Amino acid sequence: MSKPILIVGAGPAGLAAAHALASVGQSVVLVEKAERLGGAPILSGYAKLVPSGEWAKDAIGGMVRRVQESRLIEVHRGATVTAFSGAPGEFNVELSDGKRLQAGAAILCTGFTHFDSLNKPEWGFGTFPDVVTTAQVEQMISSGQGVRCPSDGRKPQRVAILLCVGSRDRQIGREWCSKICCTVSANIAMEIREELPDCHVYVYYMDIRTFGLYETKYYWRSQEEFKVKYIKARIAEVTSDGEKLIVKGEDTLVKRPITIPFDMVVHAIGMDPNVENKSIASVFGVTLEAHGYLARGNSYANTAETSRPGVFVAGAATGPETIDDSIAQGHAAAARALALMQPAQARA
């Protein structure tokens, strides 16, 4: 019996990697710091996922189930890796729950942390209850409660979605584009319009980056079918007149300042590097790239590599990533880790 492969993090990438390995007979030890498996889509209560529109609890829930049902996958919940040493093929691992094991390779699927909107106080989050984040709107939808103003539970009649909250913002040290928020926001805008047809939804943007095929399904469709309005304006501040939220900025296309009342303001929050990346980097002896994500060792020949041989990486741990690409990267990392486990003569 060969040594297991250690997978850290049970989000889309980790679940995909674990399943891929188990399905070819490779044993896996899956360590997840939360008490539930599923990663951000489950822990943050996402509603319908981009691009399939399946509910997160069904799509990612299915991935969780097949991992839980596998005899080859040993799951450690509420646990972290506290020590990691050795060389490829014979890593020594210690977990916070006391478990010690030897692993042939490790795959880090440690994901990201949602941007905390309190870091942009001028946009009213934490000050006004009706300023919420995209993650909160996802929860309103996935819980079945529907999109309501948290202050009094009323149905909003006008919603503003602010893009690039915690992304592309040098002032707060976040220069990256979080890649998926434009698409997610267009998706949320359509869901609001679907649930509340009388509610008008405005998206305030710097650029719209509904990349690739999302252009049709999200950017165009949200305008053509759902009449979502896009306004090129970087919002200066969100205040309140005591009744409504007041959004201030400049409509750059008409060169006019705007001071518009809204019932609800949604921050399209970005993806920060996992807040624990520094300790993850030090435990596993891997390096971080300039923004604080786990650094890839190679951009082309082996995209799953980190700076340390035998330690691989997949998903949003390496930078803002979509769910489907994270899953693909989980599979890719599984193949790379598995290759390492083969006897030397079996390798091409």
Added chain:
Amino acid sequence: MPIHEKSLIRPENLKTHEQLVVDGVDVSGHWSTFIQSRVVTDYNEALQEEIAALPGGEHIHRCWQCGSCTNACTVNAVNPDFNPRYWIYLVRMGMESELLRDKDIIWQCVSCNKCTYACPRDVVPEGVMKALSHWLELKGHTRKSPSMIFDEVFTEQVIQRGRIEEGRIIQRFFRRTGQALGQDWLIEMGRRLLRRLPLGMLTRLGLASVRAPRTHGWARSREALREYVAEEHARQRRALGLSELIEGAQRDAAGIPHA
């Protein structure tokens, strides 16, 4: 270096008091000049729906502000203030007061449709311009344009008889727009016709203007068309929040008998 923001100041927003004393300080005239805010304080969410309810405006919500229409525009080349992209934006966002500032040039679209072919999103900007002119007129912001009056005279005859007779159209058009029938070009045309003396043609022309031909069995079509036009007028007025009663001239245009 010129200050570009100066171009954003509107003369009507410059306020000056000839006589003004504040806290005992005389700030009369130039000293009291201040610029009123030009902040947009609300969106009129009905505006886009209103334009979309008029023929031609149906696809306005597709616009993503690339500016292809304005770049392709024949009228823009002559008058840089003629900017379909900008007006589409104002309508989509509901900036009605801003739109009305341009009411005297919006109807100048010549319907060349270059914008329609340039538009990557099938907004049909030419249709939107038509809808905009129509909207301005229905809401009472502008008077009927001569081309609108011509269309009415033309439609009226088609509905009435199932065909048109050019002589009558021209006569009525000139009468309704208050123009003299004895236009130079018309007299010149008549003179040249007479010089060639095309007897057959002149006979047909004369007969047609006297007999005012009709399409055979047109009565039922006329009724159906009148009904449709009346319904359509009522629908448009409802969409714009106007009373459904329409004025005499429009009744004439639609060929609807006066009550």
